[in-house]
Amino acid sequence: MNSKPTTSAVTPAHITGFVLAVLLTAIPFTAVGLNLLAPQTTILVIAITAVVQIIVHLRFFLDIRIKSDRPRANISLVFAVVLLFIMIGGTIWIMTDLAFRMGH
Amino acid sequence: MSSEATNNSAEIFSHHEDEVQLGFWLFLMSDAVLFGLLFATYAIMAGNIAEGPTGTEIFDLFNLSLQTALLLVSTLTIAIASRHAMLGNTKGAMFWLLASCVLGAGFIALELNELGGLVLAGNGPGRSGFLSAFFTLVSMHGLHVSAGIIWGVTLVLQLSREGVSSRLLSRIMRLTYFWHFLDIVWIGVYSTIYLPWIMA
Structure with missing residues (x-):
């Protein structure tokens, strides 16, 4: 899964992936919870953060790369x-x- | 993994290992298609409320946030578990696998509580087309997570017997992929089902 020969139990890729995933989850939940934006804008925010978060999971946790x-x-x-x-x-x-x- | 093996047998092993992991990856892709069709069905049925409640009336942002947080943290803990297994650390792998299973079980408990409450209130899958499609999709995801928990506990027991072997490492890698995949499906679930209803 990881090509780098580090001996740490938590790899930088996992930390980056997790932080990004938390941010990309918090954004749509906050937008819905606080109801700050117009409905159509909120839907757009939910859709974009979902797609980006799926890419983050594929890249940092499932280790999918374009040059694989x-x-x-x-x-x-x-x-x-x-x-x-x-x-x-x-x-x-x-x-x-x-x-x-x-x-x- | 290959320290004691000759280069040649290590190559054969790693080739075999690649084949096994690719086979599992193909299963995940076909599973993605299954979930995709359930999402499509939900999208068509979402407006068919009949005389039943809308999602806005039955979904709770706090419960959803808790479920999402549990699954999100478990995706990190299972990654740590697989990393420990790769480093040959049996105890670390066992601890983090077990932690992931506990987090997964918390997710399932919240889900059962939510779905059970709906059924008891008379809003079960038979109430409307919307609820049929909702129950099917969410329970299918929940069944997958439950299977992952059973799988994880089984691996912990096997690890306690034989430690990290190449056989068990291979299984842990597949469980890790499965778990990350289910988290991706959950992103789809809260983005297409829960949040649009809760904001309405």
Whole structure:
């Protein structure tokens, strides 16, 4: 998982990842809890921090890098993300279209 | 890992190890697709309240914050556990694995409390399309976390018998991946289900 031959039980990558994850969790929770922003801005904040935090977890905890020594793991990750886009996007597209045509 | 082995057998071992970890990674990716479809189902069903309550009426920001904090800290403790295992420190690995399982169990307790309260109040999965999709997605995540806890406790028992071996290290690495993956799913859960309802 870590290529550096450090003997410390907590690696810098874990600390960086954890601090970033805490910040990226605290931001949307604070935005919702204090209700400071307009609803649409809050949704945008939740969406952006979620996507960034997922990338942080992939990079610092699951050790996914763009230039990886495990190219097959990266390829399968990209494949899964493409599948998710097609299936989630397609489901929402078709079902909302159907609801519209059914007069809802 | 390879200190006593010859270069050649170490290479074979590490190649085999790569294959095993890749296989598990592929399982995680297919699991991501499973969760993705449950998220899609939820997105379609979220508006189907029927005569039941909306999320705004039943979700609690404090409970959600506690659950999220427990899972977030456990993602660090399991990373520390895997690091101890890599360094060959059996006691450290056992302690941090157990800590992660306790944090996970706290998460599950809060979740059971929340879902149980909803069912007792008559707002179970049969109440509305929204609640059906919500219960399915959240319980599927909770079942995964519960499996991770059982897996973690099993590893602690195995560690107490044989210490960190290459076999157990390999298993600990997979549990660590599984655990981090579940935390990523939870980011999706609170961002798409809980927070949008609570802010409304």
